Amino acid sequence: MSYPGMTDLKLKEQTIFERSRPGREGFSLPEEDLSSAEKLLPENFKRKELDLPELSEIDVVRHYTRLSTYNFSIDHGFYPLGSCTMKYNPKINEKMARMSGFANLHPEAPEDTAQGTLKMMYEMQNMLSEIGGFAATTLNPSAGAHGEYVGLGIIRSYFDKIGDTKRKKIIIPDSAHGTNPASCTLNGFEVVLLESNEKGKVCVDCLKSMLNDEIAGIMLTNPNTLGVFESDIIEITKAVHDAGALVYGDGANMNAILGVARPGDMGIDVLHYNLHKTFSTPHGGGGPGAGPVGVCEKLVDFLPDPLVVKDGDKYAFRNLPDSMGRVRAFYGNMGVTLRAFVYLLEYGRDHIAEIAENAVLNANYIKACLKDIYHLKYKSDTLHEVVFDDSNLENGVTTMDLAKALIDRGFHPPTVYFPLIVPGAIMIEPTETESKETLDSFIEAMRNIYETAKSDPQNILKAPLNTAVSRPDETLAARKPVLTYCKEGD
Numbered sequence: 308m309s310y311p312g313m314t315d316l317k318l319k320e321q322t323i324f325e326r327s328r329p330g331r332e333g334f335s336l337p338e339e340d341l342s343s344a345e346k347l348l349p350e351n352f353k354r355k356e357l358d359l360p361e362l363s364e365i366d367v368v369r370h371y372t373r374l375s376t377y378n379f380s381i382d383h384g385f386y387p388l389g390s391c392t393m394k395y396n397p398k399i400n401e402k403m404a405r406m407s408g409f410a411n412l413h414p415e416a417p418e419d420t421a422q423g424t425l426k427m428m429y430e431m432q433n434m435l436s437e438i439g440g441f442a443a444t445t446l447n448p449s450a451g452a453h454g455e456y457v458g459l460g461i462i463r464s465y466f467d468k469i470g471d472t473k474r475k476k477i478i479i480p481d482s483a484h485g486t487n488p489a490s491c492t493l494n495g496f497e498v499v500l501l502e503s504n505e506k507g508k509v510c511v512d513c514l515k516s517m518l519n520d521e522i523a524g525i526m527l528t529n530p531n532t533l534g535v536f537e538s539d540i541i542e543i544t545k546a547v548h549d550a551g552a553l554v555y556g557d558g559a560n561m562n563a564i565l566g567v568a569r570p571g572d573m574g575i576d577v578l579h580y581n582l583h584k585t586f587s588t589p590h591g592g593g594g595p596g597a598g599p600v601g602v603c604e605k606l607v608d609f610l611p612d613p614l615v616v617k618d619g620d621k622y623a624f625r626n627l628p629d630s631m632g633r634v635r636a637f638y639g640n641m642g643v644t645l646r647a648f649v650y651l652l653e654y655g656r657d658h659i660a661e662i663a664e665n666a667v668l669n670a671n672y673i674k675a676c677l678k679d680i681y682h683l684k685y686k687s688d689t690l691h692e693v694v695f696d697d698s699n700l701e702n703g704v705t706t707m708d709l710a711k712a713l714i715d716r717g718f719h720p721p722t723v724y725f726p727l728i729v730p731g732a733i734m735i736e737p738t739e740t741e742s743k744e745t746l747d748s749f750i751e752a753m754r755n756i757y758e759t760a761k762s763d764p765q766n767i768l769k770a771p772l773n774t775a776v777s778r779p780d781e782t783l784a785a786r787k788p789v790l791t792y793c794k795e796g797d
């Protein structure tokens with residue numbers, strides 16, 4: 308028997324509508340307040356029925372508190388979701404982003420009254436330019452994918468401006484994130500796929516053979532989604548430039564090289580950062596995010612409007628001569644930018660490289676402790692993440708089962724089945740914010756799952772056993788989400 312107060316996660320939490328009881332209240336309002344307003348409303352605008360749940364305050368508090376325990380977050384436990392850089396978000400970032408001068412500023416406020424925020428944006432633009440080795444950076448894009456869309460828009464605008472309109476194709480390695488081809492298509496480019504070689508890297512000779520006067524550029528993630536650094540990057544960018552094309556860098560993996568190496572110095576012309584990954588601002592579930600885009604000198608004029616500039620001792624918005632246009636309302640997700648700004652100031656110029664150094668160390672520690680049992684398709688050295696696969700797991704246990712079994716052991720699963728070039732991929736990215744004790748407990752859980760798959764496979768095949776919901780139909784949930792409550796029969 309289960310009772311509502313028990314922390315038995317198997318107990319189905321009723322919806323707030325099902326918990327409703329007629330006449331129960333969780334508020335008190337002054338009695339006459341609404342009557343005059345109500346009289347002013349024409350009859351035909353008044354709702355006859357409003358089916359709101361009726362609950363006491365304690366019912367509501369307990370309902371939502373219980374629901375929150377069904378969730379998993381970076382504040383709850385280890386979250387090694389590869390390619391997502393789920394690092395701890397320091398609370399000082401939150402505090403600063405909530406300062407009323409920033410948080411309550413109206414986006415239409417005159418520039419003179421918004422000098423503090425403009426200064427922060429200007430300095431953030433400059434810090435990101437310096438980190439990436441770029442001439443300028445826009446803070447406008449709202450996510451990594453939006454940054455990609457903007458970066459490719461800049462490339463398109465550049466070729467339009469110089470009248471080289473034949474260039475309609477972008478080369479993308481087969482290890483790339485799915486948003487890369489989508490961003491190309493949305494910009495009217497055709498995608499040409501480049502196969503990775505046996506080391507999991509770009510085959511430079513294959514790339515060279517693909518370059519011609521129809522190629523606008525290449526989209527490269529470095530280190531790539533296997534965590535492997537494209538060590539031929541200088542030869543790659545030179546070959547692309549010699550062919551008259553441009554190099555787009557997907558900066559989602561900046562955590563591997565932050566403060567150690569600069570994409571701009573490698574010949575990358577345009578790159579997006581994921582502030583919500585590399586620069587420690589919360590993310591998940593589709594947002595919020597920020598995907599600033601840095602560009603080399605010859606692309607500055609094509610950046611989206613507006614850029615923040617310094618005019619004497621004043622900060623102001625400035626539109627650019629050949630801008631690709633506006634890409635969103637106002638100026639980017641300021642709360643996210645501000646959190647990332649605080650994070651950078653906390654580290655400071657002298658310590659920023661420690662982020663990448665420790666992220667790489669942590670990922671390689673996990674790799675070294677698990678590679679005797681988990682299979683690695685690509686044996687190349689890796690930086691901030693490691694991609695195992697499920698081919699050593701026995702008794703039909705798959706990557707998906709392993710992911711579910713990790714939930715039972717108190718960990719968020721790694722990224723699964725990505726990158727696509729590794730069948731059954733298990734992509735682990737611990738980030739720099741985790742202690743050796745946390746890494747050791749995760750390694751122990753991974754080893755335990757490997758052994759349990761041999762001795763008691765049902766335990767893994769039926770996992771998770773300790774959660775409110777076990778294995779929902781994820782495809783159905785994604786394709787036909789039920790997001791509003793309907794009474795049975797409605």
Ligand SMILES: Cc1ncc(COP(=O)(O)O)c(C=O)c1O
Binds near residue numbers: 528
């Ligand atoms: C390599 C890579 N590129 C691009 C993206 C897209 O970034 P966002 O989720 O911020 O749109 C991701 C997201 O996971 C990624 O891993």
